[in-house]
Amino acid sequence: MTTGTMTAPRRMPFDHRYLAPALITCVLVAGQLSFGFLESWSRTFLAIATAILVELLVGRVLYGRWPHLASAYISGISVGILVRSPAFWPYALCSAISIVSKYVLRVEGRHIWNPTNFGVVAMLVLAPDAVAGLSVQWGNTLLPMVIVWIFGTVILWMVGRIHITLVYVASFVLFAALRALLTGHPFLSEVAPITGPMYQLFIFFMITDPKTTVGPTWAQSIVAFLVAAVEAVFRLLEFVHAPFYALFLVGPIANLIEIALKKRTAARPAAH
Amino acid sequence: MKISARAVLALIFAGLLLTPYLVRRFGRPPGARAASGQVDALAQYGFRLTESAQAAGLAFVHQAPTLDARLAHIMPQVASMGAAVSVVDVDRDGRPDLYVTNSGAGSRNRLFRNRGDGTFEDVAGRLGVADLNHPETGASMGAVWGDYDNDGFDDLFLYRWGRPEIFHNDRGQGFTPVATAGLPAWANINTAVWLDADRDGLLDLFAGGYYAESVNLWKLADTRMMPESFEYATNGGRKYLFRNLGGGRFEEVSGPAGLASRRWALAAVAADLRGSGYPDLFVANDYGVSELFANDRGRFREIGRDTGVGYAPKSGMNASVGDVLNQGRLAIYVSNISEEGILLQGNNLWVPSGPAGGPLRYENLARAMGVDLGGWSFGAQFADLNNDGFLDLYLVNGYVSASRQESYWYDFSKIAGGHQAVIGDARNWPAMGTRSLAGYQQKKVWISDGAGRFLDVAQMVGATDRYDGRAVAVADLSDRGVLDVIVANQRGPLLLYRNEVAPDRAWVAFDLEGGCRPERAAAPCTNRSAIGAQVTVFWNGQQQLQEVSGGSGFCAQNQRRLHFGLGAGATVEKAVVRWPSGKVQELARPAPNRVHKLEEPR
Numbered sequence: 001m002t003t004g005t006m007t008a009p010r011r012m013p014f015d016h017r018y019l020a021p022a023l024i025t026c027v028l029v030a031g032q033l034s035f036g037f038l039e040s041w042s043r044t045f046l047a048i049a050t051a052i053l054v055e056l057l058v059g060r061v062l063y064g065r066w067p068h069l070a071s072a073y074i075s076g077i078s079v080g081i082l083v084r085s086p087a088f089w090p091y092a093l094c095s096a097i098s099i100v101s102k103y104v105l106r107v108e109g110r111h112i113w114n115p116t117n118f119g120v121v122a123m124l125v126l127a128p129d130a131v132a133g134l135s136v137q138w139g140n141t142l143l144p145m146v147i148v149w150i151f152g153t154v155i156l157w158m159v160g161r162i163h164i165t166l167v168y169v170a171s172f173v174l175f176a177a178l179r180a181l182l183t184g185h186p187f188l189s190e191v192a193p194i195t196g197p198m199y200q201l202f203i204f205f206m207i208t209d210p211k212t213t214v215g216p217t218w219a220q221s222i223v224a225f226l227v228a229a230v231e232a233v234f235r236l237l238e239f240v241h242a243p244f245y246a247l248f249l250v251g252p253i254a255n256l257i258e259i260a261l262k263k264r265t266a267a268r269p270a271a272h
Numbered sequence: 273m274k275i276s277a278r279a280v281l282a283l284i285f286a287g288l289l290l291t292p293y294l295v296r297r298f299g300r301p302p303g304a305r306a307a308s309g310q311v312d313a314l315a316q317y318g319f320r321l322t323e324s325a326q327a328a329g330l331a332f333v334h335q336a337p338t339l340d341a342r343l344a345h346i347m348p349q350v351a352s353m354g355a356a357v358s359v360v361d362v363d364r365d366g367r368p369d370l371y372v373t374n375s376g377a378g379s380r381n382r383l384f385r386n387r388g389d390g391t392f393e394d395v396a397g398r399l400g401v402a403d404l405n406h407p408e409t410g411a412s413m414g415a416v417w418g419d420y421d422n423d424g425f426d427d428l429f430l431y432r433w434g435r436p437e438i439f440h441n442d443r444g445q446g447f448t449p450v451a452t453a454g455l456p457a458w459a460n461i462n463t464a465v466w467l468d469a470d471r472d473g474l475l476d477l478f479a480g481g482y483y484a485e486s487v488n489l490w491k492l493a494d495t496r497m498m499p500e501s502f503e504y505a506t507n508g509g510r511k512y513l514f515r516n517l518g519g520g521r522f523e524e525v526s527g528p529a530g531l532a533s534r535r536w537a538l539a540a541v542a543a544d545l546r547g548s549g550y551p552d553l554f555v556a557n558d559y560g561v562s563e564l565f566a567n568d569r570g571r572f573r574e575i576g577r578d579t580g581v582g583y584a585p586k587s588g589m590n591a592s593v594g595d596v597l598n599q600g601r602l603a604i605y606v607s608n609i610s611e612e613g614i615l616l617q618g619n620n621l622w623v624p625s626g627p628a629g630g631p632l633r634y635e636n637l638a639r640a641m642g643v644d645l646g647g648w649s650f651g652a653q654f655a656d657l658n659n660d661g662f663l664d665l666y667l668v669n670g671y672v673s674a675s676r677q678e679s680y681w682y683d684f685s686k687i688a689g690g691h692q693a694v695i696g697d698a699r700n701w702p703a704m705g706t707r708s709l710a711g712y713q714q715k716k717v718w719i720s721d722g723a724g725r726f727l728d729v730a731q732m733v734g735a736t737d738r739y740d741g742r743a744v745a746v747a748d749l750s751d752r753g754v755l756d757v758i759v760a761n762q763r764g765p766l767l768l769y770r771n772e773v774a775p776d777r778a779w780v781a782f783d784l785e786g787g788c789r790p791e792r793a794a795a796p797c798t799n800r801s802a803i804g805a806q807v808t809v810f811w812n813g814q815q816q817l818q819e820v821s822g823g824s825g826f827c828a829q830n831q832r833r834l835h836f837g838l839g840a841g842a843t844v845e846k847a848v849v850r851w852p853s854g855k856v857q858e859l860a861r862p863a864p865n866r867v868h869k870l871e872e873p874r
Contacts, residue, residue, distance in 0.1 A: 086618030097285075100288060130295070130296075189701065191694070238682035
C-alpha cells in the first residue's frame with residue numbers, strides 16, 4: 001500500500017494526500033458490504049487503530065510534532081485486508097511493525113522499505129503458524145476489479161505514477177508466459193494470480209508508493225520490471241507470497257542505489 | 273531525531289519482531305508433545321485409543337472414483353471424497369453396526385454387522401447394499417440411516433455423485449430400493465441428513481449438492497464445472513428437501529420450503545438450535561459461507577448473517593453440534609483449511625452468545641478454545657471420550673497424501689486466487705502429478721478441560737495415523753460405556769480406535785424410541801428413530817444437552833444412542849427428554865453406568 005504521501009505533478013483542488021485513503025476506504029467498505037471479505041471488522045479496526053496510535057506516538061516522541069495520519073491509516077487498512085489470521089494479535093503486531101519500520105529502517109533520512117510490505121513479509125516469515133497472506137477475496141468476479149482499476153488508474157494518473165503499474169503488469173504477463181513455457185502449466189494458471197484482488201492492491205498502491213520508490217520515471221519503470229522479474233524467480237521456486245518477497249528485496253536495493261548515487265553526485269562539487 | 277530515542281525505538285522494533293516467537297512459546301496452551309508411550313494416557317487424560325480394525329475384522333480400504341479423462345491432471349483432488357461411515361443397528365439386535373461406502377467403479381460398500389464379541393462380519397453383499405458403485409449410477413459419497421416408515425428398522429439413504437437411492441430395510445434381512453421415492457435421476461450429493469422438518473412423525477430428508485446436478489463427472493459436457501470462486505462460489509449443486517408423504521413416497525419441496533441455494537454443500541446437521549421444537553438446518557459449504565436455515569414450522573429461513581455465521585467465507589467441510597460449555601445449548605463446529613503461512617482460515621466453533629431465549633447469535637470461539645487449527649480439516653465429532661463430563665472433539669484431516677517431497681500448495685494457491693473464468697475451468701488447473709496437497713497430517717483429539725479450553729492429545733492417546741481422513745463416527749461398539757471412534761479414510765483403510773477409559777469415570781446413556789408406528793403415524797408422536805429428540809442430563813450442579821441426529825460431521829452418522837460422561841463420583845439428578853412431538857419426559861435420578869431404554873410415552 002502507498003504509505004507515504006504522493007507527489008502530485010498535476011494540479012489538484014484538494015490535498016492529494018487524501019486520495020489514496022479515500023480510495024482504499026471505499027474498497028474496504030464496498031468489499032465488506034458486498035462480499036464480507038474481511039476476517040472481521042474488529043480485526044481490521046484493530047489494525048487501523050494500532051497503526052494510527054503507533055504513528056502518533058512515535059512521531060510525537062521522536063519528532064516533537066503530530067504526524068499526518070494518512071499514511072498510517074492506509075497502512076492499517078492494508079494490514080486489515082492483506083493479513084489473514086484467526087487470531088487478533090497479528091493484526092496489531094503487523095501494523096506496529098509496519099509503522100515502526102518506517103522510523104527505524106532509514107538511510108540518509110529516508111525509509112527504504114514500503115512499510116506495509118515490510119510488515120507483511122515480517123509476519124509471513126516470523127509467524128507462519130499464525131498468519132497467511134490475502135489469498136482469495138472479493139468474489140473473484142470482475143466488478144470489484146473493474147472498480148479498483150478505474151479508480152486506481154485515475155488516481156495514479158493524477159499523481160503521475162501509472163507507468164509503474166503498467167510496466168509491472170506487462171512484465172508479469174511476459175514472465176507468466178515464460179513460466180508456462182518452462183513448467184508446462186497452462187498460461188492462464190500462470191496469469192491467474194494477477195486477476196485476483198490481492199494484486200490489484202499490490203500493483204496500484206504498494207509498488208507505487210512514492211516514499212519508497214526511486215525518483216526518475218525511467219528508473220521507476222526499471223524497478224517495476226525488476227520486481228516482476230524477481231517475483232518470477234520466486235514463483236519458479238514456488239513461493240506462494242512471491243510478489244511481497246520480490247518487492248521486499250528489489251525495493252530497498254533500488255532505493256539504496258539511488259541514495260548512493262545522489263550522495264556521490266552531491267559530493268562531486270566539493271571535490272573540485 | 274535524537275540518537276537515544278532512535279536506539280530505544282530500535283530496541284522496541286526488535287521486540288516487535290521477536291513477538292511471534294514469544295507468542296508461540298508462551299501464548300498457546302502447552303500441547304501434549306511427548307512421544308506416544310512416554311505418558312500413561314489413561315492416567316493423564318483418562319482414556320487411550322487403540323487402533324483395532326484388522327483385529328475386529330474391519331478389513332476395508334477405500335477406492336476413489338476415476339472420473340472423466342479430462343480431469344486426469346487433477347484427479348487426486350477432484351476425486352477426493354467418498355469415504356464415509358455411518359453407525360446403524362441394522363437388525364435391531366441392540367448392537368451398533370457400521371456401513372462404509374466405497375467409490376471406485378465396481379467397488380463394494382460394506383455393512384459390517386457387529387457380532388457382539390468385538391468382531392464384525394460383512395453382510396452388505398448378502399443384504400443387497402454392497403454392489404452400488406457403477407458408471408451408470410455413480411459413486412457412493414455417503415449414507416445416513418433413518419426409519420422413514422416407522423417399522424422399527426432403520427432404512428438407508430445412499431447418496432452419490434450420481435443417482436441417490438433409498439433402500440427399505442426389510443427387518444434386517446435385506447434391502448429393497450424404494451422405487452416410489454421420487455428422487456432425482458442424478459445429483460452430485462455430498463451431504464444428507466434425516467430430520468422431521470414438519471414434526472409430523474415421518475422422517476424427511478435433506479440432501480445437499482456439491483457439483484451442479486447437470487454435471488456428470490464421468491461424461492463431462494465441458495470442463496467448466498469447477499467452482500467459480502474459491503470463497504464466493506454459487507454454481508454448485510442444488511439442495512433437496514424430500515418431504516415424507518408416507519407409504520414410501522417423498523415430495524421434493526426445497527423451493528417452497530425456502531432451501532434454495534447453489535452453494536457447494538459438503539456437510540449438514542439438523543438440530544433444534546432455537547428451542548422452537550423444530551429442527552433447524554446448518555449447512556457448511558465449501559468455497560463460501562455457511563448457511564443456517566431457521567425452521568419456522570416446516571418453512572426455512574436463512575439467518576446466517578443475522579446470527580453471525582454467514583460472514584467470512586471459508587471452506588466448510590464439517591457440521592457437528594455439541595454442548596461444549598455444558599450450558600444446555602448447542603455449539604456448531606465447522607472445519608476449514610489451515611496451512612501455515614499459506615492459508616489460515618481456521619476452523620469455526622460457533623458458540624451461542626447472548627441470553628438463552630433471546631435472538632440467536634453465535635460467536636466463533638474456536639481460537640479462544642484452542643480448536644481452530646486442524647490442517648486441511650474434514651470430519652469431526654463431539655464425544656466425551658474420557659467420560660469426564662465434558663465433550664471432546666475428534667477431528668480428521670489431510671487432503672491428498674502422495675509424494676512426501678512435492679507439494680501442490682503453490683499451484684493451488686495461484687489458481688485459487690484467479691478470476692472465475694480461470695478457476696472455473698478445470699483445463700486451467702496445473703497438473704497435479706504425484707504432488708501432495710496437505711498430506712500426511714496429524715489428527716486432532718482435543719479434550720476439553722471443562723473451563724473452555726481444549727488440548728490436543730491425539731499423539732498421546734494413540735490416534736497417530738496420517739491417512740487422508742474424511743468421516744468420523746462415534747459409537748459404543750461393545751456396550752462398555754465408552755465411545756469408540758471409527759474413521760473412514762480416502763484411499764485408505766477404515767480405522768477403528770477402540771477406547772479404554774479410566775475406570776473411575778461414570779457415564780449414563782439413553783436409547784430412545786419414538787412413539788410413531790406404521791399404523792399410528794398421526795401426530796403427535798415422534799419418528800421411531802427419535803431423530804430430533806433432545807436429552808438434558810443434570811448432575812453435580814451442571815447440565816449437558818444432546819440431540820439424536822440423523823447425520824452429522826462429514827459424510828457420517830454417529831450411533832443414535834446418547835452417551836453422557838459424568839466424571840468421578842457422579843450423582844445424576846435428573847434427565848429431561850424433549851421429544852419432537854412436543855412431549856417432555858423427566859427421569860428422576862437415572863442410574864449411572866447403564867443404558868436407559870426409553871420409549872416415547874403415549
